[in-house]
Amino acid sequence: MYKYLELLNNMENLIKSGEYKSGDKFPSIRNLTEHYKCNKSTVIRALEELEKQHMVYSIPKSGYYVVNGKSNKNSNKKTLLDFESSSPDPEIFPYLDFQHCINQAIDIYKNDLFIYGTSKGLPSLIDVAQKKLANYQVFTNKDNIFITSGVQQALSILTTMDFPNKKETVLIEQPSYHLFIDYLETYKIPTIGIKRTGEGIDLSELERLFKTESIKFFYTMPRFHNPLGTSYSQKEKKKIAKLASKYDVFIVEDDYLADLEEDSKADPIYSYDDSSKVIYLKSYSKIMFPGLRIGMAVIPSLLIETFGKYKTLMSIDSSMISQAALEIYIKSGMFQRHKEKIKYSYALRSKSLASSLQKQFKTHRDIFQYKMPKTPCIHTYIKLSDNLSSEKLVNSLKKKSIMVATEKGHYLTSFEKEPMLKLNVSNLGEDYIEEGITLIIKEIVSMGKIT
Structure with missing residues (x-):
């Protein structure tokens, strides 16, 4: 990172955390140089x-001052503790940076953005995507890369x-991913499920299904699974790849949180x-x-022609303006900066979520089940007892301004469901996580339901 x-x-975090409030003067350039050991x-x-982001302003021969510090706009309102939403935190959205990239894209590409593009995507973005994918250890030719309208279109x-x-x-x-399950059932696609838990997947059962069923492809989220928040081990990933080759089954790997x-x-x-x-994917x-709606799909050579044909028939192309803006955003280094910022912020929240649940579990292991993940994720889950009404718990917490989600929608209709409480902190400040978890567990206790 530059x-x-x-x-x-670091400076942004100091302002947003309230360390520096509106009107406060920043340390001098000399002091900052010495503190951060840079030029x-x-x-x-x-x-x-x-200053471009309107977070500080400069006064000649005086220095830099904070424009807006930590917001107190909700200080007189009851805080909403949102453990339900899985969308990115709007306070971390790169509004100004991306607006600049959109303007730049229009200036650079002009009319090219307002005519039909190619089914594969903007060629210059594909060039950038090839290099970016290599950072995830995905080495591929440009011919194999398609730009899609989010992962949902590719699926x-x-x-x-x-x-x-x-x-x-x-x-x-x-x-698994609730929207894909909804799609499969809505269009009556032949589908079967395989159980995944916090401990992983039964590889023997996976092999049995690959061998005995007519499996077209296996959809999986190996990293930071939604909704479990767990990841496969290297051994599991190698075995899955080996089984796919042995039984002529394709793997659709949804790596949506690779950047974390x-x-x-x-x-x-x-x-x-x-x-x-x-x-x-x-x-x-x-x-x-979420509104960006840009995804990347790396398609094996055997599938390129068919995938390209279907993509053309489905939408001709994805938004050219968004593609051009994303290309500039990545090439300029803005994406790397945003990635590091959100990765740092989410890491703090993930660790706070895991430690808060672990703390509660030590005291209340008789009312819920929780296993500390090897790598904390922005979302996780706790298992509830069968006799606990998830709907009643959700409604009760809602009255206390606490939003949570359950297993609803994450299972195929035909598959046996396990009652769980899904907890996501991508939209919840670090300062409120422990408080929220304490209140949630207290509510479960008060309902008098023992596992």
């Missing part, structure tokens, strides 16, 4: 960037199109694929903002 980006993120130009560049195409293995059934983890990974050795299943059976919706 030094000025690290400095810029003067690095400090000036960071301050100028803060729709893959589910509809014919595969060279001539199979028809989709295998999906249970629980802290373990440099945690590679995707794609990196272990020696037989071109893995289709790799990457989204920017969860790391930037």
Whole structure:
């Protein structure tokens, strides 16, 4: 990460945390240079960037002052503790940066953005995507990359199109991504589920299904699974890739939170694929903002022609303006800066969520089940007893301004469900997490339901 980006993120955090309030003067450039052990130009560049974002203003021969510190607009209102929403935190959205990139895109590409593009996507963005994907250990040719309208479009195409293995059934983890489950059931796609828990997946059962069922592809979220928040081990990922090759089954790997990974050795299943059976999907919706609707799909060569045809028929192309803006956003280094900022913020929230639940579990292990993950995630879950009414608990917490989600929608209708409480802190400040978890567990206790 560039030094000025690290400095810029630290300065932003100081302002947003309330360390520096509206009107406060920032330390001098000399003091900042000494404190961060960097040169003067690095400090000036960071301050100028803060000024562009209207977070500080400068007074000649005086210094830099804070425009807006920590907001107190809800100080007189009851705080809403939102453990339900899984969208990115609007307070971290890169509004100004991306607005600048949109303006730049229009200036650079002009009329090219307002005519039909190609089904594969903006060529210059694909060039950038190839380099960016390599950072996730996804090495591929540009011919194999398609820009899609989010991961959802890629999933729709893959589910509809014919595969060279001539199979028809989709295998999906249970629980799993609720919108994809809804799509599969709405369009009556032949689908079966395989149980996934906090401990992982039964690889023997996976092999049995690959061997005995007509599995077209296996949809999986190996990293930071939704809704469990857990990740597969390297051993599991290698085994899944090996089984796919052995039984002619394709793997659709949804790596939507790859940017939050802290373990440099945690590679995707794609990196272990020696037989071109893995289709790799990457989204920017969860790391930037949902409205961007830009995803990337790495398609094996055998599927390129069919995938391209279906994509053209479905939408001709994805938003050219968004693609051009994202290209500039990545190439300029703005994405890297935003990624580090949101990764740092989410890491703090993830650790707070895990430690708060672990603390409560030590005292109340008789009323709920929780296993501390090896790598804390922005979302996780606790298992509830069968005799506890999830709906009653959700409604009771809602009256106390606490929003939570359950397993509803994350299971196929035909699959046996396990009662759980899904907890997400992407929209909840770190300061409120422990308080919220304490109140949630207190409510479960007060309902008098013992597992």
